[in-house]
Amino acid sequence: MPDPLLEARALTRRFGGGRRLFGRAREGFVAVDGVTLALARGETLGIVGESGSGKSTLSRMLVGLAIPSEGTVGLDGAALDLRRGRDRRRLQRRVQMVFQDPASAMNPRKTVGASVAAPMVGLTDWNAERRRARVGELLEVVGLRADHASRHPHEFSGGQLQRIGIARALAAEPDIVVLDEPVSALDVSVQAQVLALLRRLREERGLAMIFVSHDLAVVEQLCDRVAVMRRGRVVEEGDCRTVFSAPSDGYTKELVAAARRFTT
Ligand SMILES: Nc1ncnc2c1ncn2[C@@H]1O[C@H](COP(=O)(O)OP(=O)(O)OP(=O)(O)O)[C@@H](O)[C@H]1O
Ligand SMILES: [Mg+2]
Structure with a gap:
C-alpha cells in the first residue's frame, strides 16, 4: 500500500493465561491472532466476521483502548508502544472510536456537551471557551443543534445519541475513526441517516474509517476494501467489490451466500 496511515502489524491479543500453573505455561484464549492490516489516507476499510471473531478486540487495539499481547500498531509508518502513555495519546489524537450502543457509551449524568468535549480536554490545549464553541459546531455538523449541548442523554433518541457519539469522536479532529x-x-x-452522515464526513473532511459490521450489504455500500475475520484471523482481504462478487476463501463464500439469501 502506498501511504499507510494506520496499520495493524501482526497484532495478537490473548485473554487469561500467561501465568504458570504447575510449571506449565497456560496458553489463554487468543481473541486476535496475528492480524496485519493497513488503512490508507481517506480510505474506508470494512471488517466483517461472525460474532466472537475478534473484531471489537482488534478495534480497541487500533484506537489504543486495549494493549496488544504481541505485535504493534503503526501510525504514519512508525511503530507505537501502547504500553506507554505518550504513544497511546499520540494514537488517540489521530484515531477515535464510535461504539455500538450509543446510550451506554455516554455518561447519563453528564450533559452531552460535556461528553462531546471530553476528548478535547485530554488531547488538545484548547480553553473552555474554544471547547464550548467547538461542541456547538460539532452538534450542528451531525445534524443537531448547538443548544442541545446542555441536555442529558435520556432526552435523545438512539439515532440522535449515535450522532452525538460521532460528534464526540470528531471532537479532537482525528483523521481516522x-x-x-x-x-x-x-x-x-x-x-440510513447515520450512514449518510458518515459518507458526508468522509467527503468533506477526508476522514479515513474502519467500519466494523455484521451487515455485508452496508459494508458493500460504504467501504472501499474489506477484511473478513474468523477466529481471530483475517481469512480474506481485498477490494470490496471483488471480495463480495468473487470470494476466494471458503468462509467468506458462506458469509456472502448467507447474506444473499437473507436479502433476496
Ligand atoms: N475482556 C475479555 N476477557 C476475556 N475474553 C474476552 C474479552 N474480550 C473479548 N473476549 C473474547 O474474545 C473473543 C473475541 O471477542 P470480540 O468482542 O472481539 O468479538 P467480535 O468479533 O467483536 O464479536 P461480536 O460480533 O459479537 O461483537 C470472544 O470469544 C470474546 O469472548
Ligand atoms: Mg464486537
Missing part, C-alpha cells in the same frame, strides 16, 4: 457496529442498534431508516 474506528466505528464498531455503529448502526446495528438503530432502526433501518435511522441507520
